[in-house]
Amino acid sequence: MRNLLKESFGLIREHTVVIMPPVFVSFIIGCLSIVIIGMRMTAMEPDAVGDLGRGMPDLIFAKSVLSVVGWVFYGFAQGMVASMMVELEDKGQTSIRSGFSRANEMIVSLMVAGFIVGVLLLPGFSFVLFIIPGLIITFIFIFTFVVIMLEKRGPVDAMKRSVQIVISNLSDTLKLFAAIIGIGFFLMIIGVILNKLSLIGILVSMALTGAYMGYTYVVFIKAYQKFKKEGSGFPQG
Secondary structure, three states: OHHHHHHHHHHHHHOHHHHHHHHHHHHHHHHHHHHHHHHHHHHOOOOOOOOHHHHHHHHHHHHHHHHHHHHHHHHHHHHHHHHHHHHHHHHOOOOHHHHHHHHHOOHHHHHHHHHHHHHHHHHHHHOHHHHHHHHHHHHHOOOHHHHHHHHOOOHHHHHHHHHHHHHHOHHHHHHHHHHHHHHHHHHHHHHHHHHOOOHHHHHHHHHHHHHHHHHHHHHHHHHHHHHHHHOOOOOOO
């Protein structure tokens, strides 16, 4: 599994275009967050003591909507990354245009799956007590978007298939997931620091978030391919 992490990093370093879709999405969601959340925070400025709490439900709702929308767009981005990696293996090169074209063929399934996963994860992002259940949901559905693109399945069927693949490769998948979470936690700390610096720091933080998401996609796409080659969790013949 350690080699898979290194191979994924090497692929990204050599073919950076592969992670550009989630980087673009990160900037889009980041900018929307600044505008929408900023507007809600401004609206919450109290005119008198005790008025602050009245705008809290609107702020939570805005964050929830952005979270789900983010998953919808990231789902499509992951579909693009998967198709670009397949093209890269077949032709030795790829492009954002071809990745978009192929992902667009499965756009409904990708976005519906993103919506479902996003809704399921809302409690985990909103309440500290639900972080562990949120991580479990992310873990068991980690292959959903890969399955949609590479097996041409619908959203619900792909989610079921993801659970099957995870269970069949539980140890290896758990190791990869733990490594990815560890990297994400480290980058989160860096992001918090960058966000306090300036606008440039915020933009760099967005880029890092997108690159991290892209790296995560590459890792689990390669894991899917590895498991398929080994026949673990995949029908024989």
